[in-house]
Amino acid sequence: MKAKYVIIQHGGEELPIVFAQLLLHKSVAGANKVKAAGFCELLTTGKWITCGASVSLSVNARQQDAEILNRQKTKYIIIQHNGEELPIVFSKRLLPQTVAGANQVNAAGNCALNANAKWITGVSSDSLGLSARPQDAEILNRHL
Numbered sequence: 724m725k726a727k728y729v730i731i732q733h734g735g736e737e738l739p740i741v742f743a744q745l746l747l748h749k750s751v752a753g754a755n756k757v758k759a760a761g762f763c764e765l766l767t768t769g770k771w772i773t774c775g776a777s778v779s780l781s782v783n784a785r786q787q788d789a790e791i792l793n794r795q796k797t798k799y800i801i802i803q804h805n806g807e808e809l810p811i812v813f814s815k816r817l818l819p820q821t822v823a824g825a826n827q828v829n830a831a832g833n834c835a836l837n838a839n840a841k842w843i844t845g846v847s848s849d850s851l852g853l854s855a856r857p858q859d860a861e862i863l864n865r866h867l
Contacts, residue, residue: 724762724774726867729782730791731755733821738814739792740822741771743866745809748777753824759785763792765867769840799834799844800851801862802826810863819851830856834863842867 728741729752737758742751748760760777761784771792776783796815800823801808808829813822819831831848832855842863847854 724772725764726762727751727777728761728763728773728788728792729755729757729777729780730759730785730788732758733814733817736816737791738816739788739795740811740813740817741792741867742811743809745807746804746811747779748782749779750824751811751822752780753821755821757782759783759788761788763789765836765840767840769836769838797834798848799832799859799863800828800848801830801856801859802828808862810859810866812863812867819848828853830854830859832859834860 730737760780760782761775763771763773771789773784773788797812799812800819831851831853833846834844837843842860844855844859
């Protein structure tokens, strides 16, 4: 699998966060109540598949997790982690600060999948005062 994910309980809903494999499930989940966690991959059809479990959280993937990932409306941030820029994609119902934790955020905005199942980015993040950058889509496509 290419990426990791967590499903958190937030405001009565289960919301997904998808992120690069170099990050720990536990560090991305933070203090949020975690419902499920595991590994995921975006197929060429634009649909997610999920499997596995999180060792750092001791939580398993569930059968319905792929469906939750597939229906998300997404924002993204690019964080600085051990000298590398890594993406985190999350529900529009979450604030970027909720998923960034203590990490330095270098860019933020909205993202979506195009007809070829490739990430496209745009629209800056007002809440963080950061802009979407031309290289952000490439970072998302490389890691997710």
